[in-house]
Amino acid sequence: MGIIDMRRHILIFTLALTVASCAGSDRFGDGYGVRPIYPDYVGVTIPSSIAPLNFVYTVEGAEDAVTTFTCGTTSVTIRGREVEWKRKEWQKLLSQAKGGGEIKVYSSPMDSAWTIYVSPDPIDYGIAYRLICPGYETAGFIGIYERDLSTFDEIPLMENTQLNDCFNCHSFRQTEPTDLSLHVRGNHAATILRRGGEMTAYNTKTPSTLGTCVYPYWHPSGDYIAYSTNTTRQCFHVRPGQLLEVYDIASDLQVYDIRNNCLISSPNVRTKENWETYPAFSPDGKTLYFCSCPEREIPAEMEKIKYNLYKVSFDAATGTFGEENELVIDAVSLGKSIAFPRPSYDGRYIMYSLFDYATFPIWHKEADLWLYDTATGETFPAEGANSDDAESYHSWSSNSRWFVFGSRRDDGRFTRAYICHMDENGVCGKAFMLPQEHPLRYYSAHDRSFNVPEFISGPVEFDTRKALKTITSDERENFRYRWSGSDS
Numbered sequence: 217m218g219i220i221d222m223r224r225h226i227l228i229f230t231l232a233l234t235v236a237s238c239a240g241s242d243r244f245g246d247g248y249g250v251r252p253i254y255p256d257y258v259g260v261t262i263p264s265s266i267a268p269l270n271f272v273y274t275v276e277g278a279e280d281a282v283t284t285f286t287c288g289t290t291s292v293t294i295r296g297r298e299v300e301w302k303r304k305e306w307q308k309l310l311s312q313a314k315g316g317g318e319i320k321v322y323s324s325p326m327d328s329a330w331t332i333y334v335s336p337d338p339i340d341y342g343i344a345y346r347l348i349c350p351g352y353e354t355a356g357f358i359g360i361y362e363r364d365l366s367t368f369d370e371i372p373l374m375e376n377t378q379l380n381d382c383f384n385c386h387s388f389r390q391t392e393p394t395d396l397s398l399h400v401r402g403n404h405a406a407t408i409l410r411r412g413g414e415m416t417a418y419n420t421k422t423p424s425t426l427g428t429c430v431y432p433y434w435h436p437s438g439d440y441i442a443y444s445t446n447t448t449r450q451c452f453h454v455r456p457g458q459l460l461e462v463y464d465i466a467s468d469l470q471v472y473d474i475r476n477n478c479l480i481s482s483p484n485v486r487t488k489e490n491w492e493t494y495p496a497f498s499p500d501g502k503t504l505y506f507c508s509c510p511e512r513e514i515p516a517e518m519e520k521i522k523y524n525l526y527k528v529s530f531d532a533a534t535g536t537f538g539e540e541n542e543l544v545i546d547a548v549s550l551g552k553s554i555a556f557p558r559p560s561y562d563g564r565y566i567m568y569s570l571f572d573y574a575t576f577p578i579w580h581k582e583a584d585l586w587l588y589d590t591a592t593g594e595t596f597p598a599e600g601a602n603s604d605d606a607e608s609y610h611s612w613s614s615n616s617r618w619f620v621f622g623s624r625r626d627d628g629r630f631t632r633a634y635i636c637h638m639d640e641n642g643v644c645g646k647a648f649m650l651p652q653e654h655p656l657r658y659y660s661a662h663d664r665s666f667n668v669p670e671f672i673s674g675p676v677e678f679d680t681r682k683a684l685k686t687i688t689s690d691e692r693e694n695f696r697y698r699w700s701g702s703d704s
Contacts, residue, residue, distance in 0.1 A: 253299075255655050258330040261600075261637040261645030263339035263618065264314040265366045268301035269332070269648070272656040281326055287319045287334075288312035300654070303367075310334065333645060335637050337617035339365060340391055341674050343650075344373070345633060346384060346667040357664065360386050360398070362676050365635075368653040373678040379404060379688065384668075387441075389434035390499075390561055391614045391673040397432040397441055404687045411438065411474065415682055419692040422479060426466055429479075433496045437532055441472045442495035442504055443479075449514070462576035463521060465514055467491040469506055470697075473535050477693065482537035482700035485528060493523070493575065496557050497530070504530045504537070505544065505557045505566065509575075519573045522553040525566075525588075537700040545588055545595060556609055560616035564590060565642060567598065567610055567619060578608040578622065578631060585610055585621060587642050600644030601636045611670045620669040623647075631665035 252258075253271045262269070273281050284293045290312045292305050313319060313334035322329045342364045349357060359375035360383050374383050381402030389395035396410040406417040407429060420429035420443070429443035447466040469485040469492045472478070485492050485506065494507045507523040514521075525545040529538030547554045547570065555569045555577050566588040569577040577583035583606045585598040601607060603625035610621035617638060622631040626649065636647035650666070652658040 252326070252328070255649040255651075255659075257332060257648055259333070259646050260648040261333040261335050262648060263337065263365075263637075264310050264334050265339060266310075267365060267367050267651045268303065268306040268653075269651055270298075270300045270653060270655055272299070273297045273326070274656075275326070278326065282324045284322045284324075285309055285319055286322070287317055298654075298656075335617070335645070337615060337637065339618050339635075340613050340671045341365065342672050343620055343633065343669050344386060344388070344393075344672050344676060345669040346386065347664040348667050349663060350630060350665050358383055362672065362678075363650070364675075368651070371676075372680075373676060374398070374680060374683060378680070378684055381405075381687070385430050385432055386668060386670065387432040387434060388670055388672055389438050390436055391612075391671045392438075393672045393674050393676045395434060395438055396676070396678075397434070399428070399430065399432075400687055406687060406692060408683060408686060409441075409474070410678075415679070415686050417686050417689065417692050419694050420472075420479075422695050422697045424697040425470065425479065426468055429470070429472065431494055435471075435497050435532060436499060436501045439474055440497075440501075440532065440535070441474065442469065442497060443472060444469050444493045444495055444506075446493060461518065461574055461579060463514065463518070463574050464491050464493060467493045469493070469495050469504075471495075471504070471530070471535070471537075472695065476535075476696075478535075478696040478698055480535050480537075480698055480700055482528075484539065484541050485537060491523075494556055496559060498527075498559050499561050499563045501532050502529060503527050505559065507554050507557065507575075508541075509553070521574045522548045522551070523555065523575065524548055525554045525557055525568065535700070558610055558612060558619075559590075560612050561614060562616040564616070564640075565638075566590065567612070569608060569610075570597075571606075578606050578624070581605050581624075583607055589642065596642070598636070598638070598642075598644045600638075601634070601647045606631075609668050613671045614673050618671070620671060621647075622666055622669060626659065630659075630662070631667065632659070633666040633669045 252275050254274045257269045278297045282295050283299050287309050290309050316336035317334045319332040344362050347359050360373040362371040381400050381404050385399040387397045398408045400406050407420045409416050426445040431444045433442045445468050446464045470479045470481040490508050492506050492508045496505045505527045508526050509523040512521050524547050526541045527544050528541050552570050553573050557566050557568045559566045569583050570586045571577045571580040571583035584602040585607045588595045605624040608622045610619050612619050620635050623634050624631050626632045633650040634647040637645040
């Protein structure tokens with residue numbers, strides 16, 4: 217994985233910034249519709265602690281715009297095309313809506329009005345995500361970052377300018393920032409686990425498994441992590457509108473027992489005739505959800521790669537799987553495929569990606585987010601979150617009232633982070649793009665995609681120097697391997 221030529225990077229940045237400063241709405245009208253404001257904050261539902269919703273008018277004649285925001289006894293007027301808040305004024309306005317309320321927005325001379333809804337449900341401290349160039353052969357400039365949602369502050373946790381490797385698959389235990397799993401690929405390949413303050417590098421490949429562990433999901437106890445092991449390939453399409461396909465030619469599941477330094481698997485989640493992937497524990501830790509597809513011939517049967525959602529019981533006291541898998545959602549009967557099952561932490565819903573085929577929804581424009589009601593068995597789309605472009609990786613807030621996800625609806629090329637509210641009945645508000653201090657300039661010049669956004673309930677407080685020392689060291693812990701129910 218190589219670092220991109222920084223001179224080229226700076227040139228691209230400069231050109232993009234120049235285009236953004238003079239092109240107005242053209243930058244965002246490329247088949248995706250001209251929006252009167254950017255980002256589109258019309259009718260969105262937000263938490264009362266979110267950073268200021270700065271935006272820019274993208275239509276002609278907005279140079280002398282006057283925008284007035286009113287909530288309760290507070291009214292704030294901002295003049296000009298760029299609507300940028302003073303932090304104290306924004307917080308004062310939000311304080312009027314705390315506990316649930318509406319912010320009325322009036323625009324003159326645009327002669328328009330709209331509402332911003334403020335939810336009574338709090339949101340977590342922040343999110344963590346990977347930023348990655350959307351390339352295919354080299355990693356480019358990659359980093360894992362933490363973002364305080366109440367401000368515009370972005371803190372780098374790890375960047376590959378510090379060592380020429382690729383970082384991916386960062387995962388937290390139910391938004392708990394002290395428990396972290398992070399994969400490193402390249403010259404210093406390892407899985408880094410931080411549990412509490414301790415940080416250890418592991419070699420997750422064993423003689424009994426396909427390869428290294430990926431797609432981590434923590435058990436609520438913190439004593440286990442579910443992983444899949446995947447042999448992944450990519451290919452390019454020749455048909456219009458489709459660029460790349462990423463797929464597996466083999467995959468299995470296993471659970472890592474942290475206390476006993478042992479990988480545990482079972483014949484029903486490691487089969488020769490099926491590909492098992494995307495594990496996720498239920499909030500009570502008694503069930504492991506996963507996706508499974510019958511083995512297919514590639515590339516002849518590419519469009520027949522379709523995954524259903526299954527579950528199997530898991531006993532945390534003994535570290536054993538149940539003997540039978542149970543079908544939860546039959547997506548194949550609908551001609552669809554499922555990825556990324558994510559149970560809400562209150563246990564009520566499972567959110568998943570639904571798309572036509574294969575295993576990577578980000579490369580499928582038709583990919584949407586759906587919900588499975590664990591109480592009724594009903595499945596339905598997360599309407600307020602979906603768009604005409606790809607929706608992909610998603611994660612829940614600690615109170616299960618918010619979720620963050622990736623979408624390409626902005627320009628069809630780069631994945632942006634969006635946040636959406638969902639009430640106790642599964643009704644989703646309109647999602648909003650992650651706020652930035654200067655959104656038009658930021659997103660026009662930003663040549664990296666947001667990848668694997670995860671809520672965190674507090675600052676990660678990541679010791680980068682310690683992590684680098686751990687990664688660059690030759691020391692690696694090796695996993696033992698055993699079958700469920702056996703002692704060896």
